[in-house]
Amino acid sequence: MTSPARIGAEASSRERVRVAHVDRAAYRDWLWRYVGSGARYSRLYAYDDFVARWPSLTDWFAAPLSQRTFDTDNPVPGQHPHGGAGMIMPYLSYLSLVQGVGLDYEVLFARTFASPFTASAASTGLGIDRGVFESHVSRLVQLGYTQASARTDLRAALGRLLLHRGNPDLSAITMNDLDELRGAVDSFTERLRREPIREFYSRSRGKRLPADPIEAFHHSLTRRINAAHLLLFTIGQVDAAPPGRVDAASWTTRLAPVGTPPKMRAVIDRYLRLHLEANLGREQTVRHSRDALRRLTSWLRGQHPEITSFDQLRRAHAEEFLRWLGEQTSEHTGVPLALTTRRSIVTLLARFVNETAAWGWDDVPGRVLFTRGDIPKIARTVPRFIPDHELAALMSAVDRLPDPYQRAALIVARWSGARRDEIRRLAIDCLDTYPDGHPRLRIPVGKGYTERTIPLHPEAAAALRPLIDLARTRHARGRYDPSVGRAVEHIFTVRGKLLSKAFLFDLALKTACTTAGLLDSQGRPTISAHRFRHTIGTQLAEGGARLQTIMAVLGHRTPHMSLIYASLSDPTVKQQYQDALDRHLDGVALAGPAAQALREHRLDPQAVSWLQTNFLKTELELGHCLRLPQEGPCECDLVLTCSKFLTTSDYAPRLRARLATEQTLIADAVERGWDHEVERHQRTADRINALLSDLGEERQH
Structure with missing residues (x-):
């Protein structure tokens, strides 16, 4: 059993109106004054049928919803349950907004909804200020909504709020009203799962039904309530910010x-x-x-x-x-x-x-x-910076992203090294310049609990400025940020909501990496947003930046992480590595397929970077393998012609000992008649003799 809804903008300051039908003459006078001639009689006849069916309006409010939902006996699913054009909803809207008899939300959800915000003259007679409503629509459009979606969402949400309150004053809606409406949507959705109340409504021809119509109903209404909430928050009518998504904060x-x-x-x-x-x-x-x-x-x-x-x-x-x-x-x-x-x-x-x-x-x-x-121990790995050739291909693809927010987010990540959430929460006043005019970025409080300013590449500043200008023109109300204790107006905001990290970075990188061909064997991007951070740290270290500079740019609270970048590009390690190679080049003969590449400094930069810190790990029995870890297992011991194999005269004694072993195996294979073994060991012996010859050692037979 349902009782009449609370009526009026402030029920405590108004007397509850009498829940009763209006006199037919009074309703007729109102219809003839505000409703066009084509609809007057149909609405008056609908009033007559409704009063005859429900002489007591109080009894109608108290009746089960299944009886109040339909205006015809024995309604047929798929056909109009209200008797065609003779709907009683216009009369109920009149009762609510003119007479102050608020409607309960169950009726407003169960019946076909007729918004009071129509272009007809009837809306004037209902007390609706259409000028205020149109300004609300324009404000949502300014925040990023389309004209159609802004109008549809506000009609659905604000219309039900006014009809429930029994008051046409839009400025009287409060946060409590929004919370009550959300709670009513949740309760009615649960009821729909038990009672097929809305299955009587016919669907538009050719329109595909959603997989879960009940959940679609809940999602649609909640989304429209959030739009109304955003509007009221933006104009300062309510103080609580709306959730970021339909299911946000759940x-x-x-x-x-x-x-x-x-x-x-x-x-x-x-x-x-x-x-x-x-x-x-x-x-x-x-x-x-x-x-x-x-x-x-x-x-x-x-x-x-x-x-x-x-x-x-x-x-x-x-x-x-x-x-x-x-x-x-x-x-x-x-x-x-x-x-x-x-x-x-x-x-x-x-x-x-x-x-x-x-x-x-x-x-x-x-x-x-x-x-x-x-607590499980994790290996301490070095930062995975993006190699120059991959970075160039990726940023070329980023420049072609159609969405300006995604493009700007990735360009800022590339040149600032900021974390994803720090970029996402950039404020509209985050960009200024140093005295010499170079751009400077203020990065908000993040994981390190510290706000910081860093120099920013002009390319990143150019990507941010149009978005900052757009955010300023929207005049959106800032949202309270607990990390700084004040309201903040953000750049990466559409429809009053912060864009997600998944949209700004994950989806954007998937598109860019696909364009640049930077995918693994399973089609997943090989570049993550965090690798931009590693790249900036590595470039700073290789450019000779001080430890304090790396900490300041990346926002490290302790030098531990910054030291990783410094050690990665330690000039002492690099010099000792080069000195070791130079000693081999100057005083020791080289042999093997990799020798010529080493003499001419034709090694891949990535190989040089890895060998700088792992040269001792490359040693084999007969020389060194210059194969990188990602190139697979070393085969130099098995195939001495491997392009990555290098040996020096220091290994000549081992080469001679290995040659003697091969010759013994050849003799044994000849004695046993194993022709294939003779051939295999002879090839190895010939290769060793060739290496000894290249080293200037005497060949052995």
Whole structure:
């Protein structure tokens, strides 16, 4: 049973109107004053039928929704359930906006919706200020909506809000009204899954039904409410910013998985909300903590359903969980969880246990479950900079990206080395110049909890300026950024929402890498956005930048990461490597297929870069293999004519010993009559003799 909706802009300051039909004469006078001659009689006849069917309007409000939804008896699915043109919705709109009888949301969702924002004169008689509505449409268009989508979204959302409130004043809508409408959409969607209320409506001929019509209904209405929310936020009518997406912020409403015991759920909610509301960590870190706790509670539900509180956990449970975690695979790729993922999970769980114990909370472990030794160790790798030839091909493809936001994001990443989220959150006042006119970029607070300014290449500045100008013309209201404690107006914003990292970087790089041919065997891009950061760090180090400069540009809080770039391009290592080669070139004879390339300095730059720090690893029994790791296993010992093989006179004694072995094997094969073995060992002996000859050593027979 449904009661009449709250009516009026401020119910506490207005008396509730009498829920009753309006007099026929009064309604007729209104129709003849505001409605065109072609619709007056049909609406008056619809009024007569409705009053005859429902003499008491209170009884209509109290009746089941299934009776109030239709205006005809025994409606047929697929046909109009309201008796053709004799719809009663115009009369209900009159009751709401003129007489103040607000309509409940169930009726506004179940029945065919007739927006009060029409071009007809009736909207004037309803008290709607069409000038205000049109200005709202124009404001959404200014924020990036198309004219059609802005008008459609506002008609659907604002129309239902006014009809529910029983007040045509658009300026009276509050944040509570928006929240109530969202809650009503969620509740009605759940009801649709139990009752096929909307299946009576016919579909446009040729229009394909969505895979899940109920979810499509929910998504469509929520998207339109978000558009209205954005408008009201932008003009300052409400203070809370709208969510970034239709499903944005949903993770904060589901902090614990379904089926989590009440005591565990209470602790998880309290812990995560404390970190969010007290700004004890970045939102991304809090979300990772939620995901780590979800893994633990899901595992407990499956393996130890008898545990209903965290204080029942012991070290034995933690060890069992660690073994289980090591066997898990990614739900996206099917491969084992990366060490970095497992490391994050264990680290965050250990933090949860330690913090809740220190705070003296109830229903928590209160003891050590995870130690530092439980955190998986990861190999320390060198930064993967983008080689020059790949970088040139990639940036040429980036220049041809059609979307200006994607293009600018990648160009800024290439020249600044900033992290993805830092670029995404650039403010419209982030770009200025040094006294000499060179562009300067202010990068927002990010992972390092520090704002910084860096020099920016003019190409990146040129890509940002048009977007900054566009953002300024939109006059969008800034959103509160907890990292800086104030509202910020961002550059990478469309329709009042920050563009996602996936759109700005992942999708853009997939397109650019495909164009540039930078794909692996499975068709995946070989370049990630983070490799731009590695490239800038490497270029700074190779250009002789000080450690403090690398730290300042990349935003490192400690010199540890910056030292990696410095050691990668250590001039001392490079000089010692070159000195070692020069000694071989000046005083020692060279032989082997790679000797000529080394003498003429024709080695690939990538090979030289790797050999600078790995030369000692190249040594073999009879010389050196200059093959890079990505070129596969070394074959120089087996095939001494390999193009990567190099030997020197220092290895002459070993070559002679190997030759003696080959000659012994030849004699044994001759004695046994193994002709193929004789041929194979003879080829090897001939190659060794050729190497000895190139080294100036006496040939042996």
